[in-house]
Amino acid sequence: MTALLEVSGVSVTFDGFRAINNLSFTIGPQELRAIIGPNGAGKTTFMDIVTGKTRPDTGKVLWGEKSISLLSMSESRIAQAGIGRKFQRPTVFEDQTVTENLMMALKAPRSPFRVLGWRATAADRKRVEELAVEVGLGDQLPRKSGELSHGQKQWLEIGMLLAQEPRLLLVDEPAAGMTLAEREHTTRLLVDLAKTRAVVVVEHDMDFVRRLNCRVTVLHEGAVLAEGSLDHVTANPQVIEVYLGRGG
Structure with a gap:
């Protein structure tokens, strides 16, 4: 199976601290993957690199069937290419309804003139309803997000x-x-989403990771320490020493 995302030999240093150290990582087009590791392991920096927020010193980040380099693309262009990122703290427009939040997010031409003249179509409204049902908010559309x-x-x-x-x-x-x-x-939502796209979940909660029942990548000091099922990686003596032995 061709990889959707391939990170190869990536390193990045901040003020003499090597946050990512010769990291390699691949994920397929329909795959759910959990990334775990102690604080400072490089989990956030990894996501920053993939989304274009941080530029690595060395290595390659290739995207899609044509293996396009993400390193030459801006953050907005990477998002347009099909990479979405959800931060830990939810960022929604709390004074707007669920419908309005989803409507604003719809993929549509965003040039200034197009935005000024944009009106929701019946297809847009149908898509918003479908999205709300998909994430479990089908009965919450009129409510303010706050x-x-x-x-x-x-x-x-x-x-x-x-x-x-x-x-x-x-x-x-x-x-x-x-x-x-x-x-x-x-858990059900993320498992379902991975049937039609790639989903990477960065998580500390081992019980939640176990429920995802997916391949797990353990990061430590900016590199992959172990990879496999949760049972496989948590039985690894190095993982126990650097991560589990510290209580997570």
């Missing part, structure tokens, strides 16, 4: 990313602060 629970805001932000039709979704600690029921819904 009234939603923490978990619901997380799902809305995922829906806003899905409106951009990404082929790769990077999700940072989605389980943090959620109730048990919200976590279970989030």
Whole structure:
């Protein structure tokens, strides 16, 4: 299977500290992957590199069937190419309704003149309803986003990313602060999303990672320490020493 994203031999140094050290990582077009590791392992920097926020000193980051280099592209161009990122803290427009948030996120021409004259079509409204149902907010469309629970805001932000039709979704600690029921819904949502796109979940919660039932990549000091099922990597003596032995 051809990789959708291939990171090869990437390193980056900040003020003498090597945050990413000869890192290589690949993910397929329909795959769910969890990334775990202690604080400072390079998880956030990895996502920064893939999304164009940080430029590595060395290495390659190739995207899609044509192996296009992401390193020559701007953050906005990378997003347009099909890479969506969800940060840990949800960022939704709290004074706007769920419908309005999703409508603003729809993939559409965004030039100034097009935006001024833009009107939602029946197809746009149908797409918004489909997105809301997909993330579990089908009955919340008229509500202001600020009234939603923490978990619901997380799902809305995922829906806003899905409106951009990404082929790769990077999700940072989605389980943090959620109730048990919200976590279970989030697990089902991420597993379902990975049937049609690649999904990378950065997470500290081992129980949540176990529920995802996917391949796990362990980062340590900016490099891949271990990779495989959760049972496989958590039985690795090095992983136990540098990560699990410290209580996560």
